[in-house]
Amino acid sequence: MSRAVVFAYHNVGVRCLKALIGRGVDVALVVTHQDNPNENIWFHSVAQTARDYGIPVITPDDPNSPEVVAQVQACQADFLFSFYYRHMLKAPLLEAAKRGAYNMHGSLLPKYRGRVPINWAIIHGETETGATLHQMNVKPDNGPVVDQMAVPILPDDTADEVFAKVTVAAEMVLWRSLPGLIAGDAPHVQQDLGQGGYFGGRKPEDGRIDAQAPARRLHDFVRALARPFPGAYADTAAGRLLLWKTLPAGQAAPADRAELRSADGRLWLHCADGGRLAVLEAELDGQPLAADNFAARVGSDALAL
Numbered sequence: 001m002s003r004a005v006v007f008a009y010h011n012v013g014v015r016c017l018k019a020l021i022g023r024g025v026d027v028a029l030v031v032t033h034q035d036n037p038n039e040n041i042w043f044h045s046v047a048q049t050a051r052d053y054g055i056p057v058i059t060p061d062d063p064n065s066p067e068v069v070a071q072v073q074a075c076q077a078d079f080l081f082s083f084y085y086r087h088m089l090k091a092p093l094l095e096a097a098k099r100g101a102y103n104m105h106g107s108l109l110p111k112y113r114g115r116v117p118i119n120w121a122i123i124h125g126e127t128e129t130g131a132t133l134h135q136m137n138v139k140p141d142n143g144p145v146v147d148q149m150a151v152p153i154l155p156d157d158t159a160d161e162v163f164a165k166v167t168v169a170a171e172m173v174l175w176r177s178l179p180g181l182i183a184g185d186a187p188h189v190q191q192d193l194g195q196g197g198y199f200g201g202r203k204p205e206d207g208r209i210d211a212q213a214p215a216r217r218l219h220d221f222v223r224a225l226a227r228p229f230p231g232a233y234a235d236t237a238a239g240r241l242l243l244w245k246t247l248p249a250g251q252a253a254p255a256d257r258a259e260l261r262s263a264d265g266r267l268w269l270h271c272a273d274g275g276r277l278a279v280l281e282a283e284l285d286g287q288p289l290a291a292d293n294f295a296a297r298v299g300s301d302a303l304a305l
Contacts, residue, residue, distance in 0.1 A: 002182050005077045005097065007031045007063065007085035011163070012131075013046040015171040016083040016104055023178045027055050028075040031068070033086060034059045042228035064090045072096045079181065082136065083170070091138050101136040102181070104174060106166045108148055109134060110196030113141035118166060119159050120199045122224035125216065128152050129162065131170035133177050135188060140198070144188035147177045156219075156247060158226040204230040211257035211305040215248060215275020218258065222246045222277075231283075234258075234305040238298045239285035241305065243269070249278040260303040262294035269305075 003026040008017055013032070020027055030050040035041050050057045060068050063085075069092045072080070080097035082089060083104045094101040107117035109132040121129040132148035134141070149172055151165040180186030207225050209218065209232050222232045222243045231242040241260065246269065254274040260282075261268050267279035267290065282289040284297050295301065 001026050002078045003028050004079040004081055005029045005072050005075050006081045008046045008083040009033050010084040011043045011167045012170045013083040014044045014049050015167055016174050017049055019171050019174045030055050030057045031063055032059055040228050063087050069093055094136055103136045104170050105132045105141050110191040110193050114199040115201035118162050119224045122159055122220055125220050126153055131166050131173050133173050144190050146186050147173045149173050158223045159229055207232050209234045209305055212272045214273035215271035215277055218271055219246050219248055219277055236303050238303055242283040244281040246277040246279050249276045252276045258305040262291045265291050267291055
């Protein structure tokens with residue numbers, strides 16, 4: 001029986017941990033994160049999943065500390081896996097597994113290496129993304145690829161909807177890759193890093209709307225940041241506006257900047273390029289904004305972003 005140490009978090013962490021267990025891998029230790037009380041925890045718990053299966057769990061602040069490295073080395077694991085774990089793992093950890101360390105990444109590597117790849121892919125208007133299992137080294141997301149699976153990004157998919165698809169793809173990629181990894185004949189294909197780029201993490205303040213962006217780009221931005229993510233926002237004369245859900249809705253006259261209006265019982269975002277978005281869900285200063293309360297809340301028939 002193969003033995004593994006697993007560093008994991010989030011839904012991908014839960015599903016991939018279950019895939020290892022389902023394939024009969026002996027998971028000797030799970031390393032995960034303490035949930036941040038200031039974060040919107042909308043995903044399932046790796047720690048609870050490990051406890052359900054009687055697997056030891058630790059939640060160190062620094063996974064690369066000598067104490068954690070020693071604990072991982074003591075497991076005498078064949079493999080180390082990282083499934084959406086948020087910290088970089090340094091060489092002593094990667095070298096602790098006798099047969100290699102592997103990471104599951106939420107993009108079609110080499111595209112969108114780095115942080116929050118699903119959100120970045122939607123922001124850039126991609127029509128597909130996926131999950132990639134690759135061998136780890138000390139540089140992020142650039143080791144040889146074992147397997148990957150693509151999923152579509154539909155024109156109006158939110159990041160939450162795409163994340164659900166990627167989670168299933170990750171489970172399937174790991175499930176079908178494990179027999180080859182265990183047998184020692186899984187493919188390892190070097191990445192052409194020139195075919196993709198590295199992207200950093202995103203903070204809530206990165207959700208500020210570009211009021212001069214074309215309609216399609218604004219729509220992609222909104223759906224990339226929709227719940228459970230922090231949302232796309234604009235600070236307006238009437239207060240902070242959050243856009244949660246939009247749909248492309250034809251053309252209007254071009255303008256200097258985006259403007260929110262109410263007409264025909266709906267909210268409309270008239271964009272700088274003349275494109276128009278139907279706004280299906282919005283907030284103004286923390287309260288729902290709709291066509292029937294627009295005039296009272298905004299104080300005029302239009303709100304410039």
